[in-house]
Amino acid sequence: MKVIFFGTPQFAVPTLERLLAQPEFIVKGVVTQPDRRRGRGNELLPSPVKTLALEHQLPVWQPERIKKDPQTIDRLRQAEADVFVVVAYGQILSQEILDIPKIGCINVHGSILPKYRGAAPIQWCLYHGEKETGIATMLMDAGMDTGAVLLTAYTPIGLLDNAEQLGQTLASLGADLLVETLLKLKDQGIQPQPQDNSQATYAPLIKKSDYAIDWSRRAIEIHNQIRGFFPDCAAKFRGQNLKILATVPLGEDYWADLPPTLSLLKENFNTFSSATAQPGEAIAIVKNIGPIVQTGEGLLLLQEVQLAGKRPQSGWDFANGMRLTVGEAFDVL
Numbered sequence: 001m002k003v004i005f006f007g008t009p010q011f012a013v014p015t016l017e018r019l020l021a022q023p024e025f026i027v028k029g030v031v032t033q034p035d036r037r038r039g040r041g042n043e044l045l046p047s048p049v050k051t052l053a054l055e056h057q058l059p060v061w062q063p064e065r066i067k068k069d070p071q072t073i074d075r076l077r078q079a080e081a082d083v084f085v086v087v088a089y090g091q092i093l094s095q096e097i098l099d100i101p102k103i104g105c106i107n108v109h110g111s112i113l114p115k116y117r118g119a120a121p122i123q124w125c126l127y128h129g130e131k132e133t134g135i136a137t138m139l140m141d142a143g144m145d146t147g148a149v150l151l152t153a154y155t156p157i158g159l160l161d162n163a164e165q166l167g168q169t170l171a172s173l174g175a176d177l178l179v180e181t182l183l184k185l186k187d188q189g190i191q192p193q194p195q196d197n198s199q200a201t202y203a204p205l206i207k208k209s210d211y212a213i214d215w216s217r218r219a220i221e222i223h224n225q226i227r228g229f230f231p232d233c234a235a236k237f238r239g240q241n242l243k244i245l246a247t248v249p250l251g252e253d254y255w256a257d258l259p260p261t262l263s264l265l266k267e268n269f270n271t272f273s274s275a276t277a278q279p280g281e282a283i284a285i286v287k288n289i290g291p292i293v294q295t296g297e298g299l300l301l302l303q304e305v306q307l308a309g310k311r312p313q314s315g316w317d318f319a320n321g322m323r324l325t326v327g328e329a330f331d332v333l
Contacts, residue, residue: 001186002026004081004101007049008033011167012087014175015108016052019085022179024186028079029059031066033090067094076100083185085178086140095142103185105140108174110167112136112152114200117145122170123163124203126228129220132156133166135174137181139192146200148192150185153177159257160248162227212333215280219249219298231306235280236331238322245312246304250292264289265301272299280329282319290315291324 003025005016019025030053035044046054053060063069076084077100084105086093098105111121113136118124125133134154141147153173157166184190206229213222213235226233226244234243248258248265251273255266264286265272275283277294284292286301293300302315318324 001083001103001182002028002079002081003182004029004031004076004079004084005049005053005087006031006084006089006093007087008047008090009088010048011110011171011174012089012108013048013052014171015085015087015178016049018175018179020056024183027056027058028081029061029075031061031063031072031076031089034062034064066091066097073097073100083182085182087174087178092144093140098140098142106150106178106181106185107138107140107145107147108178109136109138109145110170110174111203112154113138113145113149114195114197116201116203118203119205121203122167123206123228126157126161126163126166127224129224130157133170135170135177137174137177146195146197148194150181150190150192151177159254160227160246162230162246164230213244213330214332215293215330216296219251219295219300220253222295222300223247223249231312234333236333237307241308241333242330243306243308243312244302244304245306248301248303250299250301262289262301265292277327278329280331282324282326282328282330285319285324285326286316288316291319293330 001024003019005027007016019027030049032047032049035046037043038045050060061072061075063072066072081101083103084101086105087108093105111125112134116125132154134152136152137150138147139150155169155173211229211232211234213233226247231243231245234241248262250265250269272284272292277283279294279296281294282291283294286292291302293302304312304314305318306312
């Protein structure tokens with residue numbers, strides 16, 4: 001089966017690796033986003049997918065706007081591919097492109113469709129506190145993740161999973177599901193299932209304002225925001241920007257999901273919860289663990305943080321190094 005692969009970020013890499021390792025497939029070329037300037041040095045860097053493609057000496061095409069690039073579209077036609085595989089490519093394909101491959105265009109999407117259609121399904125499912133998610137392979141049409149579903153695979157979400165960790169799990173799951181999907185399509189062993197549009201939810205691009213922590217919200221809501229939009233959620237501390245990288249919500253609903261290293265928090269919870277404080281104030285600083293902050297409803301342990309210009313550090317190292325005191329406030333950006 002001749003394949004053209006469309007993808008850009010690290011999430012897409014396991015699927016391309018799996019295709020390259022399978023003798024049933026020939027990857028004829030890779031389409032990825034143009035190189036972008038990234039990092040502190042503002043260096044022009046290739047996408048993770050391009051890096052892998054070049055390691056395997058594959059043709060790589062990087063149109064700025066693929067729908068408006070006749071040269072790339074001609075190359076896609078000339079490849080005479082059986083299927084286009086699309087994994088987090090980052091551009092919308094026109095109907096003209098969707099019509100090129102013999103079998104069609106197969107998308108690997110990071111949710112159980114029709115839930116979380118759109119650009120950031122992993123992030124928003126965490127933000128909304130979902131306990132389960134998965135991968136769907138889909139026969140693409142001109143809509144935004146509206147095509148008929150081919151196969152699905154599920155995975156549970158742990159209370160402390162963040163977007164990076166869940167993304168790694170789903171990337172591996174998606175690679176396996178894509179190979180299974182293509183082999184079954186080849187043998188005509190799949191009946192595409194139309195999506196129920198009435199059940200659709202959406203996962204739009206994340207805006208800068210989504211990263212600001214509002215301490216008046218519930219502890220579990222803040223926790224889900226921080227792990228969903230990892231590693232970019234932030235607050236103010238003593239006038240400086242402070243990224244909050246990992247938190248732990250405290251209380252009866254969460255003890256069973258916490259590691260034994262945090263059992264001390266359960267033992268002392270009644271003492272913590274009896275404190276009176278405003279949202280954003282530190283109500284306790286637990287030795288070797290970190291600061292506990294009052295929210296609009298419930299308590300939140302700051303497990304890992306990062307001051308602007310500094311390396312990430314544990315909540316305890318931060319509290320110790322900054323000589324944080326009970327009653328000090330973490331402010332809204």
